[in-house]
Amino acid sequence: xxFIDEFRDPTLARALIxxxxxxxxxxxECRPVRLMEFCGGHTHAIFHFGLRQMLEGDVEMxxxxxxxxCVTAARDLDRAMALADAQPNVILTTFGDMVRVPGSxxxxxxIRAEGxxxxxxxxxxxxxxxxxxxxxxxxxxxxVGFETTAPGxxxxxxxxxxASTPNFSVLSLHKLTPPAMRAILDAGEVALDGIIGPxxxxxxIGSDAWAFLAEDYGMPCAVAGFEPLDxxxxxxxxxxxxxxxxxxxxxxxxxxxxxxxxxxxxxxxxQVFEVxxxxxxxxxxxxxxxxxxxxxxxxxxxxxxFPVEVDPVEEPIGCxxxxxxxxxxDPTDCALFRRACTPRNPIGPxxxxxxxxxxxxxxxxxxxxx
Amino acid sequence: MxxxxxxxxxxxxxxxxxGRHAAAERVLLAHGSGGSLSHELIRxxxxxxxxxxxxxxxxxxAILDDLPPGRLALTTDSYVVQPLFFPGGDxxxxxxxxxVNDLAVMxxxxxxxxxxxxxxxxxxxxxLERVVVSMAATAREAGVQxxxxxxxxxxxxxxxxxxxxxxxxxxxxxxxxxxxxxLQPDDVLLINGTVGDHGMAVxxxxxxxxxxxxxxxxxxxxxxxxxxxxxxxxxxxxWMRDATRGGVATVLNEWAEGTSLGIExxxxxxxxxxxxxxxxxxxxxxxxxxxNEGKVIIxxxxxxxxxxxxxxxxxxxxxxxxxxxxVTSDHPGRVTLETPYGARRIVQMLTGAxxxxxx
Numbered sequence: 001x002x003f004i005d006e007f008r009d010p011t012l013a014r015a016l017i018x019x020x021x022x023x024x025x026x027x028x029e030c031r032p033v034r035l036m037e038f039c040g041g042h043t044h045a046i047f048h049f050g051l052r053q054m055l056e057g058d059v060e061m062x063x064x065x066x067x068x069x070c071v072t073a074a075r076d077l078d079r080a081m082a083l084a085d086a087q088p089n090v091i092l093t094t095f096g097d098m099v100r101v102p103g104s105x106x107x108x109x110x111i112r113a114e115g116x117x118x119x120x121x122x123x124x125x126x127x128x129x130x131x132x133x134x135x136x137x138x139x140x141x142x143x144v145g146f147e148t149t150a151p152g153x154x155x156x157x158x159x160x161x162x163a164s165t166p167n168f169s170v171l172s173l174h175k176l177t178p179p180a181m182r183a184i185l186d187a188g189e190v191a192l193d194g195i196i197g198p199x200x201x202x203x204x205i206g207s208d209a210w211a212f213l214a215e216d217y218g219m220p221c222a223v224a225g226f227e228p229l230d231x232x233x234x235x236x237x238x239x240x241x242x243x244x245x246x247x248x249x250x251x252x253x254x255x256x257x258x259x260x261x262x263x264x265x266x267x268x269x270x271q272v273f274e275v276x277x278x279x280x281x282x283x284x285x286x287x288x289x290x291x292x293x294x295x296x297x298x299x300x301x302x303x304x305x306f307p308v309e310v311d312p313v314e315e316p317i318g319c320x321x322x323x324x325x326x327x328x329x330d331p332t333d334c335a336l337f338r339r340a341c342t343p344r345n346p347i348g349p350x351x352x353x354x355x356x357x358x359x360x361x362x363x364x365x366x367x368x369x370x
Numbered sequence: 371m372x373x374x375x376x377x378x379x380x381x382x383x384x385x386x387x388x389g390r391h392a393a394a395e396r397v398l399l400a401h402g403s404g405g406s407l408s409h410e411l412i413r414x415x416x417x418x419x420x421x422x423x424x425x426x427x428x429x430x431x432a433i434l435d436d437l438p439p440g441r442l443a444l445t446t447d448s449y450v451v452q453p454l455f456f457p458g459g460d461x462x463x464x465x466x467x468x469x470v471n472d473l474a475v476m477x478x479x480x481x482x483x484x485x486x487x488x489x490x491x492x493x494x495x496x497x498l499e500r501v502v503v504s505m506a507a508t509a510r511e512a513g514v515q516x517x518x519x520x521x522x523x524x525x526x527x528x529x530x531x532x533x534x535x536x537x538x539x540x541x542x543x544x545x546x547x548x549x550x551x552x553l554q555p556d557d558v559l560l561i562n563g564t565v566g567d568h569g570m571a572v573x574x575x576x577x578x579x580x581x582x583x584x585x586x587x588x589x590x591x592x593x594x595x596x597x598x599x600x601x602x603x604x605x606x607x608x609w610m611r612d613a614t615r616g617g618v619a620t621v622l623n624e625w626a627e628g629t630s631l632g633i634e635x636x637x638x639x640x641x642x643x644x645x646x647x648x649x650x651x652x653x654x655x656x657x658x659x660x661x662n663e664g665k666v667i668i669x670x671x672x673x674x675x676x677x678x679x680x681x682x683x684x685x686x687x688x689x690x691x692x693x694x695x696x697v698t699s700d701h702p703g704r705v706t707l708e709t710p711y712g713a714r715r716i717v718q719m720l721t722g723a724x725x726x727x728x729x
Contacts, residue, residue, distance in 0.1 A: 001644055001647050004651060010710040010712075049709055049713070051713070054711060054712070122653075354654060362718070363716075364718075365716075
C-alpha cells in the first residue's frame with residue numbers, strides 16, 4: 001500500500017534497531033534509555049509492530065497521557081450523560097471510543113440501552129448533518145480530543161453558524177497537550193531521557209510547539225509518525241541525543257508535520273475556541289490546558305445551553321489510571337490490571353479506549369508462554 | 371453469482387398471475403395476518419422463487435425422506451445486517467451462505483434450508499422481492515432447497531427493515547469426521563483467500579465512505595470448495611471454521627481456547643486486499659478482526675498441506691488461498707502472530723465491537 005509500506009520496510013527497521021542497540025552498547029552509562037511516548041496511538045503502534053521487545057533492555061518505553069478518552073474526567077462524563085437525559089429530544093453524538101468509558105453512573109452505551117438517544121458518529125460534520133435532518137431535536141456533540149480533533153469540531157461549528165442550524169451544540173472537553181507534558185515534567189515523578197512527541201497533534205500545532213521541552217527542561221523530543229520506521233527513527237534520534245547530551249526537538253515526521261504546524265487549522269481554533277483551565281483525569285486541574293467555546297458562540301455551548309448539575313466523582317477504589325496517565329507506573333503495576341480490570345469489565349478509562357495504555361498492555365503485552 | 375433482476379426470474383405464467391396483486395407496494399401488517407394477503411405473499415414470492423415441490427406442497431412441515439447415508443447436521447443463524455444491500459451481496463445471499471457454510475465446515479453436505487422472515491411494516495415490496503430472488507439464486511448455486519418457512523410482520527419501528535433466520539440440514543458422509551479433537555501440533559492452517567472484505571464493504575457502505583468504492587463483500591457459499599477438498603483429502607483435513615463475525619483472530623482464539631494447543635500465524639502470509647488494508651488503516655481497524663462471509667480456515671496435516679493448498683487454488687472460491695500459520699504445542703490456549711520485524715506478539719480475542727479511533 002503506497003505511503004504505508006515504505007514506512008514498514010522490515011530490512012530498514014532491522015537496520016535501525018541494530019543502530020540503536022549498537023549506540024546504547026557503546027554508552028553503557030546511558031542504558032536503558034528511558035523514553036515516554038506521549039501519544040496512545042504510539043503506544044499501540046509500538047506494541048502492534050512488536051518494537052518493544054526488539055529493543056528490550058536498551059530502551060524502556062513509558063506510556064504518556066495521550067489518550068483523549070482516558071484523560072476525560074469522570075465528572076465530565078457524568079455531565080455528558082446528564083445532557084443526554086436533559087430533555088426528551090436530545091440526541092447525544094460521540095466518537096465511538098467514548099461509549100464504553102465508565103462514569104459514576106455507568107457508560108453511555110448503558111444509558112443508551114436504557115433509552116437515551118446516544119449515537120456514534122465518525123465526524124462532527126455527521127453530527128451537524130444529523131441536526132439538520134432532525135430540526136425538532138437538539139443534537140449535542142461530545143467534543144473530546146486534543147489539538148488533532150478540535151479543528152474538525154471548529155469546522156462543524158462554523159458550518160452550523162453559516163447554515164444557521166440552531167439545534168447543534170458542542171460540549172467542549174478538548175484538551176491541549178503541551179501543558180500536560182509540562183505538568184508531568186514539573187511533577188518530577190518519572191525519570192525520562194526523552195519524549196516521543198505526538199504526530200497528529202504536531203501536524204496542527206507544529207513541532208516548534210515542543211521547543212520548551214529542550215529549552216526549559218533540557219529534554220530531547222522527537223515528533224514521530226505511527227509507522228514502524230517513523231517510531232524507530234524517533235527512538236534512534238532520541239537515543240543519539242541522550243548519548244550526545246544535546247537536547248533538541250527533532251521532527252522525524254516531516255511528511256505531515258511542519259515547524260509552525262497547520263495555520264488554517266490554528267486559525268479555525270482561534271475563531272471558535274479560547275484557552276481555559278481543564279480537568280484531566282489523573283492530573284486534576286491543569287491551567288491553560290483546555291478549549292472552551294468563545295462567548296460569541298455561547299449559543300452553541302452545550303454546557304451553557306443545557307445547564308446540568310453533577311456531583312464530584314471519586315475515582316473507583318484501586319484504579320491507578322491517574323498514575324498510568326502521568327507515566328508514573330506501567331499498567332502492569334496496577335493490582336486491578338488483568339484481574340478485576342479487563343476490556344470486558346473496565347474499571348478505568350485506560351482499559352477502554354483503543355488508545356489507552358492499559359488496553360494496549362492487555363491486548364499485546366501478555367507473555368507468550370502461557 | 372450475483373442477483374439478477376426480478377423480472378428475469380420465474381416462469382412467465384406465474385409472473386402474469388402476480389400482476390393482479392401489484393397494488394401492495396409495501397409490506398403491510400395484513401401480510402402477516404395469516405389471511406389472504408399472507409397467502410398471496412407466500413405464493414407470489416416465496417413459492418414462486420424458491421421453486422421446489424416440498425415448499426409448494428405448503429405443509430406445516432417439510433418431510434425429508436430422501437436423505438443420503440451419514441450423520442445428520444443441523445444449524446441455525448439469524449441475519450440482521452444493515453444496509454440490506456451492500457457491495458457484493460445482500461441480506462438474502464448472506465442468509466443462505468451463512469447457514470450453508472456452517473454446515474459445510476462441519477463436513478456436511480448442505481441439503482435443505484428453512485427461511486423465517488421478520489418484516490417491518492412499510493418495507494418496500496421490491497426490496498423484499500430482490501432479497502428473495504437473491505436467496506433463490508444463492509440456494510441454486512449452493513445446491514440446496516429452501517423447503518419451509520415463516521413470515522411475520524411487525525409494526526413500523528419494531529424491526530430494521532427485514533430480519534431473516536435460516537436453519538439448515540445437511541448430512542456428513544460416512545468417513546468424514548472433523549473436530550477440535552483432531553487438531554494436532556504442526557497442522558498447517560490454510561485460508562481460501564483475502565480477509566476482511568465483507569466487514570469493510572459493509573462498513574464503508576453503512577458510513578457512506580466512498581474512498582473504498584471498489585470494495586466488495588466476499589459473501590459466497592463454500593460447500594463446493596469444501597467438498598472439493600474433502601473429496602481429495604478426506605482424512606488429512608482435521609478441522610474447519612468459517613471466519614465470520616470477529617474475523618480470523620476470533621476463530622483462531624476459539625480453537626486455541628478449546629484445545630490444549632497454541633496457534634502461530636505469520637502476518638506477512640495473511641492475504642489482505644489493498645483496499646481493505648487502506649480502509650482499515652484509515653479507520654484504525656484490524657483486518658484480522660474484521661468479518662468475512664466467504665472465508666474458511668482449514669487445519670490440515672502437515673504432510674498434506676501443499677497438496678491441500680493446490681486443491682484449494684483449483685477452485686474459483688480458493689484462487690488466493692494461502693498457508694497462514696500452524697498449530698503448536700507451545701503456549702497452549704494462545705494465538706501468536708509473527709510481525710514482519712521478527713517480533714512475536716499475542717493475538718487476543720476481541721472483547722466488543724471494533725470502534726474507530728478518535729485521533
